[in-house]
Amino acid sequence: MDKPKIYITRKLPKEIINNLEEYFIISMWQEEDVPVPRDVLLENVKDIDGLFCLLTEDINKELLDKAPNLKIISNMAVGYNNVDVEEAKKRNIIVTNTPGVLTETTADLTFTLLMTAARRIVEASSYLNEGNWKTWSPMQLTGQDIHGATLGIIGLGRIGEALVKRAKGFDMNIIYNNREPKPEKERELGIQYRDLNSLLKESDFVCILIPYSPNVYHLIGEKELSMMKSTAVLVNTARGGIVNESALYNALKNGVIWGAGLDVFEKEPVSLDHPLLTLKNVVTLPHIGSASINTRLKMAELASNNLIKVLSGEEPITPVS
Ligand code: GLV
Numbered sequence: 001m002d003k004p005k006i007y008i009t010r011k012l013p014k015e016i017i018n019n020l021e022e023y024f025i026i027s028m029w030q031e032e033d034v035p036v037p038r039d040v041l042l043e044n045v046k047d048i049d050g051l052f053c054l055l056t057e058d059i060n061k062e063l064l065d066k067a068p069n070l071k072i073i074s075n076m077a078v079g080y081n082n083v084d085v086e087e088a089k090k091r092n093i094i095v096t097n098t099p100g101v102l103t104e105t106t107a108d109l110t111f112t113l114l115m116t117a118a119r120r121i122v123e124a125s126s127y128l129n130e131g132n133w134k135t136w137s138p139m140q141l142t143g144q145d146i147h148g149a150t151l152g153i154i155g156l157g158r159i160g161e162a163l164v165k166r167a168k169g170f171d172m173n174i175i176y177n178n179r180e181p182k183p184e185k186e187r188e189l190g191i192q193y194r195d196l197n198s199l200l201k202e203s204d205f206v207c208i209l210i211p212y213s214p215n216v217y218h219l220i221g222e223k224e225l226s227m228m229k230s231t232a233v234l235v236n237t238a239r240g241g242i243v244n245e246s247a248l249y250n251a252l253k254n255g256v257i258w259g260a261g262l263d264v265f266e267k268e269p270v271s272l273d274h275p276l277l278t279l280k281n282v283v284t285l286p287h288i289g290s291a292s293i294n295t296r297l298k299m300a301e302l303a304s305n306n307l308i309k310v311l312s313g314e315e316p317i318t319p320v321s
Pocket of ligand 1: 077080289
C-alpha cells in the first residue's frame with residue numbers, strides 16, 4: 001500500500017523529519033522563519049491525507065474545501081484558534097494539538113515576563129547600555145515587589161496551575177478566575193476563586209492564561225483596566241485578541257496601570273510602529289512562551305505522533321475536545 005501523503009507548513013528539524021519519513025510521503029515548506037504563502041499552501045493540500053501546521057496558518061473552510069482526502073490536522077501548538085474545528089468536524093477530520101509538553105516552559109516564560117516587567121529589567125539594561133548610568137541613586141529604576149504581592153490568574157488550566165507553583169516560591173497571595181471554579185484545586189494549591197472584577201481590583205499582577213475563542217475577544221478593555229490598581233502589571237502570554245490593545249496603550253500611558261508584559265499581539269508579528277512599542281513600561285516579546293529547545297522538539301514530536309497514529313487507523317494522542 002502507498003504511504004499516506006502529508007504536508008508540513010514549515011521547515012522542521014531533521015530528526016523529526018527522519019521519523020516522519022518512515023511513514024509518509026512528505027512535502028514541506030522549506031523556510032524556517034517565513035510562513036508558507038497562502039497560494040502555495042492551498043496548492044499543496046489538494047491530495048494530502050494529513051497536515052502538520054503551526055499557529056501561523058489559518059486552517060479554514062476555504063482550505064478544507066481544497067483538501068478532500070484530509071483526515072487529520074495536527075497543529076503544533078496548544079492553542080488551536082487558527083483551526084476551524086467545526087468545519088473539520090463536519091468533514092470527519094480529526095484536529096490535534098500539543099498540550100502538556102509545553103506547560104512548564106510556558107509557565108517559566110510567564111513568570112519571567114512578570115518579573116521582567118515588575119523590575120524594569122529591559123529598561124534598566126538599555127539605561128546602562130545607552131550610557132545613562134552615572135551613579136547609584138535612591139529611587140533610580142525602582143519597580144514593584146514580586147514577593148508578597150497578589151497574583152490574579154485568569155484561566156486555571158495546566159499552565160495556570162504551573163504558574164501557581166512558581167508564585168508560591170515567591171510567597172505570593174494567589175487568586176484566580178476560571179469559567180468553572182475549581183474547589184479541589186483551591187484546597188490543593190492554597191488559592192482562592194474570584195469573579196473577574198474582584199480579581200482585577202485585588203491583584204498586583206494579572207496573568208492571562210485562557211485559550212482564545214471569540215467569546216473572550218477584548219475581555220480586557222478600558223472598563224476592566226480601569227478596575228486594576230494603578231501599581232498593577234498585566235501579563236499576557238495567551239493570545240493577543242484577549243486584550244484591547246488601544247485601551248491598554250491608553251491605560252499604560254495615562255498611569256491607569258503601572259506596566260505590562262506581552263508575549264502575544266492581536267496581529268503577529270506586531271508592526272514596529274505599534275503604539276505599545278513606544279512605551280517604556282511595556283516589555284514585549286515575539287510569542288516565545290514555549291520556546292525552549294527541548295519543549296519545541298517535544299511539541300514537534302507529539303504533533304508527528306498524532307499524525308502517525310491517526311493515519312495508521314489508531315486513536316490520536318491529543319485530540320482537541
Ligand atoms: C502557543 O502559543 C501555543 O498555543 O502553543
